[in-house]
Amino acid sequence: MSTLLEDMMDALIRIFHHYSDKEGDRYKLSKGELKELLTSELTDFLSGQKDPVLVDKIMKDLDSNKDNKVDFNEFVILVAALTVVCNDFFKEWLKKEGF
Template identity: 65%
Template sequence: MVSELERAMESLIKVFHTYSGKEGDKYKLSKAEMKSLLQGELGCFLSASKDPNVVDQIMRDLDDNKDGEVDFQEFVVLVASLTVACNEFFVEQLKKQ
């Protein structure tokens, strides 16, 4: 039987590969692929920013090896960072109650 955490890991992998490889390297996200992923999967986070350069900034922040693309390991950093921020927000909300 597959655990909830294993399903979550599988989902992350599937989401990444749904968007990667439409251009260039099929195991990395180009800027256009990253933008498509952000719009399709994290639209609320993206629309909250009024900065038109938000995708460029995210790419710069994630592209650790500076190859102009985001690989799976770099992508997981984004997911982990957003998850930590969401957890901190929910913990603060619970403390206020």
């Protein structure tokens, strides 16, 4: 039986490949695939965002090798950064609540 962390790692891999397998290079996200992943899988993070070029900005920030695609390593950086931000927010909330 796998652990919760192992299940989450498996989920990250499956989610990435669910979207990367739709166009062109099946091991990288195109801009369209990234946009679909973000809007489908990170709806709470993107709700209220009105920036029409947000996906372009995210793509530029993630695309460290400048191939106009996001590979799994680059994708994991996004997930890790968002997780850190969530943890920081949670810690601040706990402090405000007196925990």
